Amino acid sequence: MSFWEKLEKPIFALAPLSGVTDSPFRRICREFGADVVYSELASTTALAHNPRTTLELLRFDESERPYVAQLFGYNPEYFAKAARLVTEVLRPDGIDINFGCPVPKVIRQGAGASLMSNLPQAREVISAVIENTHLPVSIKTRIKSKEIEISAFLEYMAGLDIKALMLHGRTLTQRFSGPIDIEKTREARRHFSGILLANGGATNAANGIELLQQTGADGVGVARGALGRPWIFREMKALLNGGPRQPIAPADIFRVALKHAKMAEELKGRRGMLEMRKHLCWYIQSVPDAGKIRKQLAGVNNLGDIQEILDSIELP
Numbered sequence: 001m002s003f004w005e006k007l008e009k010p011i012f013a014l015a016p017l018s019g020v021t022d023s024p025f026r027r028i029c030r031e032f033g034a035d036v037v038y039s040e041l042a043s044t045t046a047l048a049h050n051p052r053t054t055l056e057l058l059r060f061d062e063s064e065r066p067y068v069a070q071l072f073g074y075n076p077e078y079f080a081k082a083a084r085l086v087t088e089v090l091r092p093d094g095i096d097i098n099f100g101c102p103v104p105k106v107i108r109q110g111a112g113a114s115l116m117s118n119l120p121q122a123r124e125v126i127s128a129v130i131e132n133t134h135l136p137v138s139i140k141t142r143i144k145s146k147e148i149e150i151s152a153f154l155e156y157m158a159g160l161d162i163k164a165l166m167l168h169g170r171t172l173t174q175r176f177s178g179p180i181d182i183e184k185t186r187e188a189r190r191h192f193s194g195i196l197l198a199n200g201g202a203t204n205a206a207n208g209i210e211l212l213q214q215t216g217a218d219g220v221g222v223a224r225g226a227l228g229r230p231w232i233f234r235e236m237k238a239l240l241n242g243g244p245r246q247p248i249a250p251a252d253i254f255r256v257a258l259k260h261a262k263m264a265e266e267l268k269g270r271r272g273m274l275e276m277r278k279h280l281c282w283y284i285q286s287v288p289d290a291g292k293i294r295k296q297l298a299g300v301n302n303l304g305d306i307q308e309i310l311d312s313i314e315l316p
């Protein structure tokens with residue numbers, strides 16, 4: 001049995017976000033109850049040719065387990081090589097294949113959402129990964145790419161041992177906005193017997209639970225709803241269990257932000273601190289009247305700067 005089947009349902013997953021779901025952020029989300037966390041998308045072309053930087057991007061801490069490394073690309077041979085390398089060198093809990101990315105430079109290579117619409121190539125890629133790892137293989141798709149709908153995609157992939165599907169309930173044309181197609185997500189259930197995670201539009205805990213209940217999925221994947229609010233996972237679980245909603249106190253938000261920043265600095269040094277600036281701006285969105293310090297947070301250079309700015313805020 002793979003880790004996917006062992007997870008208690010419903011499953012609350014941190015969905016992949018390029019430039020965001022790095023090791024420190026994944027650790028914070030796990031601490032707040034995310035049941036499984038995904039890496040940012042990693043290039044199989046890079047892994048097959050010059051893997052050092054990309055392996056570094058995919059590195060993780062044991063506390064993140066279960067951790068899924070997500071790969072993107074178009075060439076089954078590169079996927080095979082990348083799957084072997086990631087399995088042997090990094091030993092994550094699972095490998096995910098990206099079939100949803102709408103970014104032009106990814107689409108132009110025939111990768112991401114473009115690969116979803118190329119059924120024979122998509123099947124070859126999934127087979128190549130399954131044949132080159134003992135880890136459970138999952139996929140992340142949209143409900144439609146070009147003329148290919150998710151149900152046709154899944155039918156074409158029948159017989160492949162795909163353990164989980166995170167389904168972004170939007171079409172390629174919609175990119176990242178507009179309504180989530182609940183019906184199409186429910187329809188996918190009839191074509192896929194593995195773990196189904198509904199994704200898209202879980203901007204807060206209530207939306208997340210609504211997405212779960214309306215789609216009848218085994219869980220939900222939260223992406224942008226976790227930005228600056230990693231406690232969304234704890235909130236969804238509380239809501240589901242009928243417990244009282246406990247809004248996080250500003251002092252706790254600062255503690256989380258500082259802890260996150262410390263990890264980012266330890267792991268990535270100066271680069272981590274620069275990457276942290278956007279997270280800090282997201283964190284303070286949840287602090288009443290803190291908008292005025294956003295500019296200062298967007299310019300921090302070290303932990304001392306962050307501490308000083310946060311200390312300057314008078315909390316109620």
Ligand SMILES: Cc1cc2nc3c(=O)[nH]c(=O)nc-3n(C[C@H](O)[C@H](O)[C@H](O)COP(=O)(O)O)c2cc1C
Nearest residue numbers: 015016017018040041140168200201202222223224
């Ligand atoms: C900035 C950004 C980066 C993303 N990076 C990835 C990625 O690396 N891999 C992936 O499969 N999806 C990626 N996505 C898509 C998200 O995982 C998710 O499917 C989408 O944002 C919808 O979920 P949400 O409404 O909860 O944000 C990204 C989305 C955004 C906005």
